[in-house]
Amino acid sequence: MAPNKILNLSVDCVVFGYDTNTKSLNVLLIKRYLESETTKDVLVDDYVLTGYHVYDDETLDESATRVLKELTGLTNQYKKQFKAFGNPDRLSNEKDLIWVQNQEFNLRTITIAYYFLLKTEDVDVDNNKYEAKWFPLRELPELGFDHQQIIEEAHEDLKTKCLAEPIIFELLPDKFTINDVQDLYESILGIEIDNRNFRRKLINKKYIIPLDEKQVGVSKKPAQLYMFSKDIYKKMYHKNYLINI
Amino acid sequence: MAPNKILNLSVDCVVFGYDTNTKSLNVLLIKRYLESETTKDVLVDDYVLTGYHVYDDETLDESATRVLKELTGLTNQYKKQFKAFGNPDRLSNEKDLIWVQNQEFNLRTITIAYYFLLKTEDVDVDNNKYEAKWFPLRELPELGFDHQQIIEEAHEDLKTKCLAEPIIFELLPDKFTINDVQDLYESILGIEIDNRNFRRKLINKKYIIPLDEKQVGVSKKPAQLYMFSKDIYKKMYHKNYLINI
DNA sequence: ACTAATAAACGTAAAAATGACGTTTATAAA
DNA sequence: TTTATAAACGTCATTTTTACGTTTATTAGT
16 A cells, blocks of 8 residues: 655745855755664765754744744845745655554655845855855855755746845845846846946946945955935836836 | 644645736636535635645656646646645644544645646536636635635745746737736736737747737727747747846 | 956847727628 | 717827946056
C-alpha cells in the first residue's frame, strides 16, 4: 500500500539585496551541511533559502516576517508573497518518510514563497548565526531542494513588478545617484538602458528629490545624490493606467 | 489544552468570463446550501468559488485544472496561480473541529487560489451539475468563507496583468470588435477610455487582424470584426521593457 | 600648475505616441 | 426618404521616446 501523505506547511524567503559597488543583484542564502550519522559521509553541502515551518497560530505573512527577522533582525521590509510551491515530489527524499502508529506516511511540504527587498548594508552577514551569505543572482551556488526554481520565479516576478511600481528604491541606500538606479534596473532586467534618456526621465519625476550633497571619496567627478519620496509618490494619485500590450 | 492543528490543502478557482452583450465582467460561482441535520434550519445559503481538496499525487496546477474541468468541462484555459490564503482562522467554524484517536484537532485549510479566463459561451450553465451561475463582479451575492476577499485579490491581479500582457483576448470570442476590447478593458479596470484614441492604438498592433467579416444582426452600422494572433504577438520578440513608475 | 582620463551632466532634433477633440459614414428602423 | 445611432476616420498640439553629440567637474599623474 502506498504511504499516506501528511501535509507540512512552510514559508521560504528569497531575500534580495543590491551592492552598488559591484553593481550586483544578490540573494541571501544560508549554508546547509549535513553528515550521515553512521558513516560521517557528507550528505548535502549546498545552500538554501531561509524558510521555516508555519506555526499553528500565525498567518502566512507573519510567518515570513518572523523568518526574515530571525535571519536579519529586520522588520518592515518590502515583502511579497509571489507563489506557492507544492508538487507532491518536490522534497522527495528518504527523510520524508515518517512512521506514526505503525503506519508509513509520506510528508508533502507546501511552501509559500515570499521575496523581500532590503538594503544590503542593513544586514551584518559577518556576524550571522545562520552563516548567511550574499550570492550574485547570476552566480548562485549549488542549491538544495527546488530553491533554484523558487529564486528564478521570484526574479521573474520582481522584473514585472519593478516596471510598474517604484519598489526599486527599497534596494538602494537612502541617498543614491541616478546611475545607481539605472545600474540596478539593468541588473534586474538584464538589459542596457541609454544613460542620457534614463537620467532625464528619472529627474523629471517629482518624487526623485535632489539633495544638497554629492558623492564623496570617488576618484572622478562626484555624482549628485538623490532621495526617493514615497509620500510624494503616493500623493500623486498613482493611476498610471498605461496599456502596454 | 488547545487543540492541535491538522492541515488541509485545497485549490480555489476564480473563473472570469465576459458577456459582450451586457458588457459585464462575470465570475462563475456555485451554490452552497446546507441544512442542519437535526432542526432542518438553513445553516448556509450562499455562493462559493469552486475548489477542492488537492489529491496526494497531483500538483497544485493539476488540481486547479481538474477542478475547472469538473465545473466547466474545459481544459487549456488561461490559468494563473495568484495567491495562497492560509490564515489560521480563515475557515473557522464548529465543523472544523475533528476528533482523531480521542484527541481534538483543529483543521487549518490552506487554499491555493487560481484565476481562469475563459469565453463565457464555452460554458453551458443551464446544464451544470453544480448549479453554477455567472455573477457580475460588481453585483456579487453573499459569499461563503473568505471568497469575497479571494475574488477581490484575483481582480486586482487581473488588473495589473491585463495592462502588461494581451490576456484580455482570452475573455473575448475569437471574433470581436474594437469596441468589445475597449468595453472589456473598461470593465476590468473601472475606467473610461477615449474610443478614438483606443481604436487607433489597437488597430496599429500587428497582432490585431481585421477579418473579411462584419457584425450581423445589429440594428446599427455593423462593426468590423477582428481576431488576435498569439503567434504574431510571440514572434514580435515581446520585450516591452517600459518603465512606468 | 598643467594635462590627461573619466564619469557626470547637459543638449538637440527627429520620430513616435498620446490626449483631446471634430467630422463623416454605414446601417436598420421609422 | 428620413432619422437615429454607433462605427470609423481625421486633425492638431503636446508629450514622450529614441538616438545620438557635447560640455563639465573632478582626481590622478606629470
